[in-house]
Amino acid sequence: MPVHRIDSLHAVAPEAWDALLAEPQPFLRHAFLSALEDSGSVGGRSGWRPDHRLLVEGGRLLAALPAYRKSHSYGEYVFDHGWADACMRAGIAYYPKLLGAVPFSPVRGPRLLGLPHAAGQLLDELAAGLEEEGLSGAHINFTDALADSLLGDREGWLERLGCQFHWHNRGYRDFQDFLDTLASRKRKQLRKEREQVAGQGIDFDWREGRELSEAEWDFVYACYANTYHVRGQLPYLARSFFSLLAERMPEAIRVVLARQGSRPVAMAFSLVDGESFYGRYWGCLAEFDRLHFETCFYQGMDYAIAHGLRRFDAGAQGEHKLIRGFEPEITRSWHYLTHPGLRAAVAEFLEQERHGVRGYAEEAWELLPYRQG
Structure with missing residues (x-):
């Protein structure tokens, strides 16, 4: 089954798209993503060109990845400007790249929509076609456990950790x-x-x-x-x-x-x-x-x-949240880079960064305001 590319969510019926959602999180709903497109917040000259990926069989939508062809790295909240700068110095084209994400929303949640086997097939087809499409790589930000499992089992995808602060009722x-x-x-x-x-x-x-x-x-x-x-x-x-x-x-x-x-x-x-x-x-x-x-x-x-x-997600960053009872939580993003030298350098960097992020989160726990014992 080939992966279809669409440049507007209006190519998919809202009920068909929303039927892929395993949870009611609002950011992945057709209504939210199409409002971004129809308002011009993405598309046009924004540097966020809708390039959604669909897996369809017999006219039935089986899996989807909300995705954007990016000509910059703004509005993502997983910062890869350093990677892009290194590529520019080395004469490697970093843009355009493909980003699977909710634009301007650092919210963890589903990214690979649909049944796991179909989402896995979509991933495989996606990675195989990046160079042909003239893309330096694919990046999927703020993933949930299902996407982490699928991506972690596939060769070439590099895991990146981050830390946010959430309050629990x-x-x-x-x-x-x-x-x-x-x-x-x-x-x-x-x-x-x-x-x-x-x-x-x-x-x-x-x-x-x-x-x-x-x-x-x-x-x-x-x-x-x-x-x-x-x-x-x-x-x-x-x-x-x-x-x-x-x-x-x-x-x-x-x-x-x-x-x-x-x-x-x-x-x-x-x-x-x-x-x-x-x-x-x-x-x-x-x-x-x-x-x-x-x-x-x-x-x-x-x-x-x-x-x-039960949970209050107040967005990215902000150590000032700690003293107000917001607890550190690890977030994940995944990165597939087609250039072998770039992939090796980023892999080495991420291995070191992961230790730092985990250490940061552990230290943050010590700063929480809750009574001991």
Whole structure:
């Protein structure tokens, strides 16, 4: 069965694509990925050209890999700029490359969709055709256990480790119940941070996707875009992405608006599924002490507790999450490089890096604020 390539998810019926998903995570749904395409957040001149791979038999979709032909390495959160720089110095073409990922979303989850044997066949066909397609390699980021098993069993795929910080709801009755699990000094620090925000007269208003007006989405986008503008960068997502997502999967969207009196001043945009809360985007249009921690972390923890969600994934990086109870978790990505010299050099680098990442995660455990014993 040959692997088919498509440059738009509109070539696949939403129900056929979503039927491949083994779990309800929102980032792999047809609605999310097609909203990225239709808004122009990917495609066009973005450097993210949709190049999805499908395994089809008798008109039936058996497996899929959401994938993009990349002309740069931005928006991936698995950093290979050093590899690209080394290739440029050596006269090796690193771009274009193929990336299996959810654009701009460092969220661990399914990447090889469908039954394992079909997904494995798709992988084999993919690797065999890279050079013919003029690609330097294939990269699959933030994989789940199924993809790790399939990729780990195949020759040529190199494993890379990373570390994120996730918070786990262990059946807390409320935020105070969580605070009671912390060492005294850390408990006082978190309580003081929340009191500082409340003392500035800031209240919070939670909304689902269908409950926001277009004017409120304008505010959400202005906050989101400002987090890039203050660093002299352009935002990855287009304004229309938020409206399209609110139209196509409003039940998965959660937005908390921070207000001082009647004036909105900040927001955090998140997605949810049956057991997880995914903090994605934040932004503010005025500076307030400790507002970032309250809006991005404590409000999300409150929400997860109140709604019985077991896990809070607040995104990539951020040691500041540790003292707020977010625990280190190892993430994985996989890399298939066609140039033998590059593959050997990267393999040696990754072996050393894995030791460093594991050591970093072990040290991070020692910094958690929970009471001992």
